[in-house]
Amino acid sequence: MKLDVTELKSIAYKEAGKFEDTRFEKIHNVIFESSNKASNVVAHEIAALIRKKQTQGLPCVLGLATGSSPIKVYEELVRMHKEEGLSFSNVVTFNLDEYYPMDKNNIQSYYYFMHVHLFNHVDILSENIHIPNGKIPVDELYQFCIDYEMKIKSYGGLDFQLLGIGRTGHIGFNEPGSHLNSATRSITLDYITRADAASSFLSLDNVPRKAITMGIGTIKSAKRIVLLAWGNNKAQIIKQAIEGKITSNIPATYLQEHDNTTFVLDYEASTELTRVKTPWLVTSCLWTDSLKLKAVVWLSELLNKPILKLTDKDYNNNGMSGLLTEEGTAYHLNIKMFNQLQQTITGWPGGKPNADDTYRPERATPQKKRVIIFSPHPDDDVISMGGTFDRLVEQGHDVHVAYQTSGNIAVSDEETIKFAEIASLYEPNPEINKIISNIKSKKESDIDCLEVRNLKGKIRRSESLGATRYLGLKDKNVHFLDLPFYETGTIKKGNLTEVDVNIMCELIASIKPHQIYAAGDLADPHGTHRVCLNALFMALEKLKYESYMSDCWVWLYRGAWHEWESYEIDMAIPMSPDQVLKKRHAIFYHQSQKDGVMFQGDDSREFWVRAEDRNRLTAKKYNDLGLAEYAAIEAFKRYHF
Template sequence: MSPATGSPAAPDVSQARALESSAGLARVEGSPFLHAGVAGTARERISTVIIDEHGAMARVVAGRIAALMRARAAEGRPIVLGLATGSTPIGVYRELIRLHREEGLSFRHVISFNLDEYYPMKADSIHSYHRFMWENLFSHVDIAPANVHIPDGTLDRAEVEQACAAYEAAIDAAGGHDFQLRGIGQTGHIGFNEPGSGEQSRTRLVHLDSITRRDAAADFFGEENVPREALTMGIATIMGAREIAILATGEHKAGVVLRAVEGEIDRAVAATFLQRHANTTFYVDDAAAAALTRVATPWLIDEVAWDEHLAVRAVTWLAGKQQKAILKLTQADYAENHLTSLVARHGSPGAVNGLVFNMLGAKIRGKSKLPRGLKVICFSPHPDDDVISMGGILRKFVENANAMTVAYMTSGNIAVFDHDVRRYMDFLTRLENERLGEHSTVRKLADTVHAFLQRKQAGEVDIPEVQDIKRIIRESEAVSGIEVMGLTKDHARFLNLPFYQTGKVRKDPIGPADVKIVAELLRELQPDLIFVAGDLSDPHGTHRMCKEAIDRAVAEVYAGAAAASRPEIWLYRGAWQEWPITDATVLVPLSQEELTIKIQAIFKHQSQKDSAPFPGQDEREFWQRVEQRNKGTARELDQLGLAEYFAMEAYVVA
């Protein structure tokens, strides 16, 4: 099944601009590279479209699928789709459902073949891709069940090889894939084609890489519960499609996107094989595109439109590459690294060096240069993001007599281990026995909780009683954390947004009820400044969804208001990534004592200590990440020749 001859070519730049226009995207004025568009450089071996707004990305990709579906239906022929699971394509599926319901898009002519399935896996399991597809797409459209094909994770092992061959035969009989929708794993795998997969591989049973299993651990509430094998289409099966779309979002995908799009073809990175496909397009957000040459170092490709921000990026990059302080960079350093046009613009290396040195220095704000006497809301997606990501500035804001409110947007209850629930119930039971007397209701609650936990299967949704206990555990930890910062329980608001309350790792989309809760808080407190999590590498997107709720609420509350009456918005990161010093607007130095206090506040979140339920790929504890990251930011400034500090947090003023 080789790509069909005469298939449409990958989108060119003009097509990308049309996509951008149709998605309602705004181009970045003065940007030295295409914000949304297909690569025009020889370094990118696969067409790559950057669309930062995830809703727009979903509309563009779903629109392409819908156009193909309608074209085939008009010809009276079926269309064959290859579909993937996971959080990345959900937006596309939701848009396809909307098109079906509101614009009459019919799936009657669709034949689908799913990419993979865990093995062994019951079809009705909460973890099965069979269940995922029916819950997130098929049950909402008019596709014929007989046209849905998903690898069978219930087969006896002796039946697997024959079933895989039959799966391939069914794809061939349908005429091959017209369109494949795919994500990309952090190892560069597509489907479960792990490092080392061959280019000629077909549908088969595979052993899962340790990184893949660690990625899936959150869904299964522990790596030990993740199956060690899976059924997957092979590289050759995927490459047989006439058109392939790869979706990638978040900072944690930047490295592998760079490797797949610009690197050499390598069996260790399965996605690099897509460079040989005639019609593959990567759709990525800004974060996933950050390492691409046209984004990270566009001056290495072509002439750029220099502005001060780009100058800061270029000079900081050059200083790091040459291992010099900024003020020691020479004409030769600039000339050897394609930056003579920057020197020419400013007249001399010294002028450029001085400009960038002073701009970076101006970002540094100690307590005396931070706001005083303002009404401030810190929006914390989970009940520990406040102290993890901005514990240093939070304490400084308290000391500066700002009126602080910490608004915890979700309960974070799924990130509490069952053994913590048992421990707290044991405490309450002992308290009842010694102090509360025989009329207490604790014993009944304890019996209900223990009975459920005894029969609970891995990943099973908790009963309401257990969900409430886990919520209360995290709320009490959050209060304890901000008390270290000089605040009290009266400064905490627990919003418990509805989108999070599924009891599962995968959440509902942000809806009017979520936006209403945030909007009501804004109207009540009328803040002068709000802190918002801009950390988009959160493994399951809660940070991104919380930011969406805030953005929509701000737009609603301040619609038509003058800029001066709107709250200033400061974006923080820290749990997963930190803002680069070149992107940060404000750099806040921390003393050794202040960093120690910040870490003590993080320690108050005992349910996340030692072994957090959702650590991502970083095995360090959150306090270790914070310590090394904050010290690392300070060290980077020191290496550039600026003032030396013990540690430093970074913020972007939106």
């Protein structure tokens, strides 16, 4: 039978253990440790509803969403159809939205998305699939929207509505300013929404400016609503939607008025909720060491006071009297937390030789370590940890860099033609001519041919070698893995397979590292960082019982999008002004990614500027907490496997 809020809540307790009503929250929500587990729970609720309707001889009317959030839900539904006999013969679907104008056969269309991820793999009747027509003539659009509404009502409304959420707080394409009672209509897309979609369209200029969307009123009429949100780039808007006041500026807040809505979150998306970020403001806490540090850093930042200047009154006035009861006085607690932060700072990322390492983030031995720096794309290494990279090489460690993907789709056609035309001047050949011809004749939705993708990959390789040579690394220590999951020629990547994981395992086994550095971005805008990290985790799981892995430590860095919070940092590597410049120059070797980055989201700064600003901000945060002042700091969190 269909799961209601109470039943879903009980599943959340069992699977994630992360639900409780608080005075701050106005929408029921559950938090899972991973989006995969959360997606499975939602898929099983949908399946239970389909089966219940089948036993009643009734259609099951589903409102469906697109984007990255529901993909795993659809994958699980497809699995249940193929392996458990779940039939979609009684299912009627209405999609939330579609770009306008948009041909249904365009790979960016939501018609294409839904068929690739769900409809092509189940037994749903084609006449039961309803998706807004992105090619409807302008003079017919108004009537089409009315007809779409009437069609939904003819089935008695939506039994279940699946939603994602945009960073503007939009649901469907109901952008800020949308009215509570709005129905299906055309709408102009917000700049942030278009910027978030730019990676899929290979350029902001290619993203349509308009869309057709179900209205807020249409969505709210659904009998059951489940909203999915994954990743820390959704954390701030999730907090506003769940805890904020109802406002048209954040359309998702309208869901506070729906009595059968659940927000299903992964941990990263929940991190700004009061009960997660500052649980001591909600209830009494079990004060673990990590929570103590988080609380003290939060209080220091809230009051704009260095840690060592916090007083008993400061703690008591901000809901932390229970912490003082455990620790005795602010004086003792402050010193303890200050020392803990101080001990994260080191100029020796590979460990300081012949030094007492009791309170250092890294081991002193072995003095010279074998190191692998995993870089999802061929520039993440220098963007995210260029200063640390330089230190490791300078201090004599056996450093290896492994570029997990080719990064070929991030090279513009204009940049590729430039290289191809230069090559043809020296040695004209049919392959180069084919590349130039293919690019010049390519249509907006065309996929690059293999020859073009290969050239784009070689451009990224040559840039990477330029940067690693500049930092003093020998070419034999640079590894281009070209993980197969990435090589689709499109933004949509393949699934991670054993082939990808085995490539990772083979490299790790051949080097037997004492240190591994990897990108810990869990909300990378187009998913490659997350998949590359999963590939590493799967490789570590396979190799963890090998003798050499007992002496291997894993350090996670973050990229150009986010940084670790001060209380999360386990190792902080300070950089001098000269090292900041050296890092900048290493980034400059990646010329194809400079002066107009293809995947920069809504941040117009170039990656080298973002990296410097982020490193300076980390240093400033440490200084504001009362620690030494540095020009910049690169931060790492240790992963225990």
